[in-house]
Amino acid sequence: MSGFDEVYRRSIEQPEQFWGEAARGIHWDVPPATVYDRGRWFPDGRLNTCHNAVDRHVERGRGAQPALIHDSPVTGTTRVLTYAELRDEVARTAGMLRDLGVTAGDTVVIYMPMVPEAVVAMLACARLGAVHSVVFGGFAARELAVRIDHARPKVVLSASCGIEPARVVAYKPLLDDALEQAEHQPDRCVILRRPQCAAELREGRDLDWAQAVRGAEPAPCVSVAATDPLYILYTSGTTGSPKGVVRDNGGHAVALHWSMANVYGAAPGEVYWAASDVGWVVGHSYIVYAPLLAGCTTVLYEGKPVGTPDPGAFWRVVATHGVRTLFTAPTAIRAIKKEDPSGAFAKKWDLSGLRHLFLAGERLDPDTYHWAAGLLGVPVIDHWWQTETGWPIAANCVGIEPLPIKPGSPTKAVPGWDVHVLDSDGDDCPPGVEGAVTVKLPLPPGALPTLYRDEARFTRSYLERYPGHYLTGDGGHLDEDGYLYVMGRIDDVINVAGHRLSTGAMEEVIASHPDVAECAVIGVADELKGQLPMGFVVLKAGAERDPEDVERELAALVRERIGPVAAFRRAVVVTRLPKTRSGKILRATMRDIADGNPYDIPSTIEDPGSLPEIAQALKGT
Numbered sequence: 001m002s003g004f005d006e007v008y009r010r011s012i013e014q015p016e017q018f019w020g021e022a023a024r025g026i027h028w029d030v031p032p033a034t035v036y037d038r039g040r041w042f043p044d045g046r047l048n049t050c051h052n053a054v055d056r057h058v059e060r061g062r063g064a065q066p067a068l069i070h071d072s073p074v075t076g077t078t079r080v081l082t083y084a085e086l087r088d089e090v091a092r093t094a095g096m097l098r099d100l101g102v103t104a105g106d107t108v109v110i111y112m113p114m115v116p117e118a119v120v121a122m123l124a125c126a127r128l129g130a131v132h133s134v135v136f137g138g139f140a141a142r143e144l145a146v147r148i149d150h151a152r153p154k155v156v157l158s159a160s161c162g163i164e165p166a167r168v169v170a171y172k173p174l175l176d177d178a179l180e181q182a183e184h185q186p187d188r189c190v191i192l193r194r195p196q197c198a199a200e201l202r203e204g205r206d207l208d209w210a211q212a213v214r215g216a217e218p219a220p221c222v223s224v225a226a227t228d229p230l231y232i233l234y235t236s237g238t239t240g241s242p243k244g245v246v247r248d249n250g251g252h253a254v255a256l257h258w259s260m261a262n263v264y265g266a267a268p269g270e271v272y273w274a275a276s277d278v279g280w281v282v283g284h285s286y287i288v289y290a291p292l293l294a295g296c297t298t299v300l301y302e303g304k305p306v307g308t309p310d311p312g313a314f315w316r317v318v319a320t321h322g323v324r325t326l327f328t329a330p331t332a333i334r335a336i337k338k339e340d341p342s343g344a345f346a347k348k349w350d351l352s353g354l355r356h357l358f359l360a361g362e363r364l365d366p367d368t369y370h371w372a373a374g375l376l377g378v379p380v381i382d383h384w385w386q387t388e389t390g391w392p393i394a395a396n397c398v399g400i401e402p403l404p405i406k407p408g409s410p411t412k413a414v415p416g417w418d419v420h421v422l423d424s425d426g427d428d429c430p431p432g433v434e435g436a437v438t439v440k441l442p443l444p445p446g447a448l449p450t451l452y453r454d455e456a457r458f459t460r461s462y463l464e465r466y467p468g469h470y471l472t473g474d475g476g477h478l479d480e481d482g483y484l485y486v487m488g489r490i491d492d493v494i495n496v497a498g499h500r501l502s503t504g505a506m507e508e509v510i511a512s513h514p515d516v517a518e519c520a521v522i523g524v525a526d527e528l529k530g531q532l533p534m535g536f537v538v539l540k541a542g543a544e545r546d547p548e549d550v551e552r553e554l555a556a557l558v559r560e561r562i563g564p565v566a567a568f569r570r571a572v573v574v575t576r577l578p579k580t581r582s583g584k585i586l587r588a589t590m591r592d593i594a595d596g597n598p599y600d601i602p603s604t605i606e607d608p609g610s611l612p613e614i615a616q617a618l619k620g621t
Contacts, residue, residue, distance in 0.1 A: 104129030136279030226250020244452030255446025268295030312345030331583030416444030494523030
């Protein structure tokens with residue numbers, strides 16, 4: 001039995017022993033005597049997450065090591081904070097919050113751009129045992145108001161603006177508008193005033209960040225129960241009550257610390273860069289908490305994959321800061337590939353220090369995998385997880401034993417995750433047969449224990465459909481070697497004349513076309529067959545092709561590789577695909593447009609102008 005298989009077997013057969021050993025990597029104020037009891041991990045343990053992420057490294061002599069590198073091409077600045085400097089800034093910010101009445105168990109909403117103070121704010125809340133809820137900077141006022149009403153923060157931490165490549169986004173007017181709409185009113189708002197944008201402060205409510213922190217005495221770490229919440233992260237909320245994923249302190253710290261060495265192969269002192277945003281789960285887990293828990297140097301990047309200033313932006317950051325492990329979304333790599341298909345910009349930088357590229361967030365199509373692997377000459381690791389899980393469900397665990405890579409698969413389930421593929425009756429599907437991807441309970445440490453103030457919805461959304469299992473909402477299959485293939489959300493399986501077909505499989509075929517940079521396939525309503533697949537494709541830069549020729553070639557390609565049963569006849573060439581700020585393609589919204597149904601503009605959309613372009617492109621089909 002291989003090293004990986006043995007580790008995985010122990011994690012499933014002896015979970016309490018396995019995670020009890022992993023818990024020794026964390027400093028506990030009161031070590032847990034009980035590892036697991038009735039759905040909760042380390043229920044009698046006490047700790048402080050901020051102490052584990054910052055203070056203990058200083059106490060162990062690593063205070064001079066860089067903890068955080070802020071690289072901001074949109075402002076042309078770089079700032080480095082050592083672990084000692086980060087500790088001092090976090091302690092003073094926590095003191096400011098304490099002076100504003102924030103205590104353990106209170107909530108604080110953080111509505112900030114990608115600046116060091118955003119990371120400091122999260123850690124300062126953790127230091128006090130307060131619960132932070134980060135709302136993606138620049139979210140619309142209505143969406144911010146909904147989250148403020150649900151989280152009921154005592155304090156809101158924000159900034160005067162965020163900075164995009166072509167514009168400055170004023171946050172303060174959005175916050176003011178949100179508070180006009182919200183029923184709940186925080187006691188105070190603390191505003192980081194950036195030089196790129198002024199902010200009018202409302203007397204009696206708003207404070208200047210720099211002044212408030214300057215006058216504060218440092219606050220010590222507050223010991224909390226392992227089961228106390230660390231943060232709330234909202235995953236939806238365009239209509240009705242938002243869905244707030246809760247993360248606890250103990251299980252979260254243990255799982256994320258374990259994942260850095262075992263999943264990512266990252267060691268203390270190394271530079272680790274998750275090119276995401278602190279508003280998303282990747283930013284929480286792998287910009288802020290996991291790298292700092294592991295004693296790494298983490299990179300906070302305020303820029304884009306392309307346009308700040310060119311498609312070589314990521315490679316500059318890797319080379320300049322000595323990044324050993326890069327984690328981003330396939331969408332980012334596809335954006336770079338579209339602008340620089342030959343990889344010329346990557347050749348301008350010394351990337352010899354890069355050891356791994358990890359990708360997650362969207363399906364990694366084999367074409368993008370091969371392009372990145374060929375360009376960088378390092379292992380490109382597809383891995384799969386969710387906001388709810390907090391860390392990877394399936395990955396090639398390079399820190400345990402690198403397994404052979406199969407393009408299109410995130411490899412095997414990570415230790416702790418008992419992954420199954422179930423049919424409609426709840427039975428395990430044979431290898432190669434698609435079904436619903438689930439995780440047999442109990443979920444490992446770090447996964448959500450519930451939804452914030454909505455236990456009934458937690459049960460209804462994740463646990464009812466397959467008793468004893470957590471429903472991921474994704475469909476896929478396992479192969480004969482136990483490799484998992486995730487083909488997309490269950491609702492992305494379409495029914496063509498009684499045949500259930502995966503749009504993800506069709507996207508994989510379309511993405512292999514040499515002129516295609518990225519694509520999305522949706523099922524549109526059809527009177528005869530129920531649904532028919534329709535493809536939307538973005539061509540690579542410099543692909544001077546007649547769109548009609550490309551569309552014919554794609555239809556032939558799908559027919560050849562999937563078969564006539566797919567009935568794939570329509571492909572539309574567009575200039576861009578509508579996406580969320582985290583890079584997910586808005587397939588459901590595209591489906592509503594194609595079917596002529598009314599639709600809401602999702603709160604997470606990157607550019608609302610991309611939706612009318614889809615509608616316009618459909619008029620010509």
